[in-house]
Amino acid sequence: MLNLSPINLPRRDVVSSINIGVFVSINEDYAIVPRNFDDKARELIAERLDVEVISTSINGSNLIGSLVVGNSRGFLVSRYATDLEIEPIKKVTRVERLPDRMNACGNLILVNDKSALVHPELSNKSVQLIEEFLGVSVYKGCIGGYNVVGKAAAVTDKGLLVNPYVKEEDDIKDLEKIFDVSLGVGTINFGSPLIGSGLIVNSKGYIVGSNTTGPEIARVEEVFQLI
DSSP states (O other), rough: OOOOOGGOOOOBBBBTBHHHHHHEEEESSSEEEEEEOOOOHHHHHHHHHEEEEEEETTBBBSSSHHHEEEEEEEEEEOOOHHHHHHHHHHHHSEEEESSSSOOOOHHHHHOOOOOOEEEETTTHHHHHHHHHEEEEEEEOOBTTTTTHHHHHEESSSSSSEEEETTTOOOHHHHHHHHHOOEEEEOOOOTBSSHHHHHEESSSOOOOOOTTTOHOOOHHHHHHHOOO
């Protein structure tokens, strides 16, 4: 029988919230976190995901996971991010502002190193920037009825976890084709369909909100090949 004791699971609440994906944005090499994260939280993220941790704010906000998104080629941030806020990111990797009236990049964009799925109302100018800056093919659409695709799912170059409202076989095949990975269906934080809100993951590791159950964790590990 698997040992599902919480002490052995990569789970942690951050800033009094189970929604770690709202506060942290990651790619394969870096994690961007709010300045108010304590040393223990930063160390956990660095260890579990094998990344360098960058502390900043965006738009004066700590909701980094909602306002920043990236892949191995760099990060996109809200158009309202100041020069001072993006400077810590710019020192170590590529960063660009998304020129859109909708500014919550982490909510609006789901991306790996091959493709991106974006909010249906994202401007063509923003789509072009995503294509050029992140080096991906861009598609517009929803996931399980959610247009905040960055929080309705999570994706790496190894797997894609979507919410249970994605039921049509054609939709599943389309998503697998777009991201060129195998797809799994699941939830996070004891049944939440907003997977990207309660999970941060790359090809090396993951952290989930502490309400996430053993079976939900097993699904994450299976889908992203982290067993």
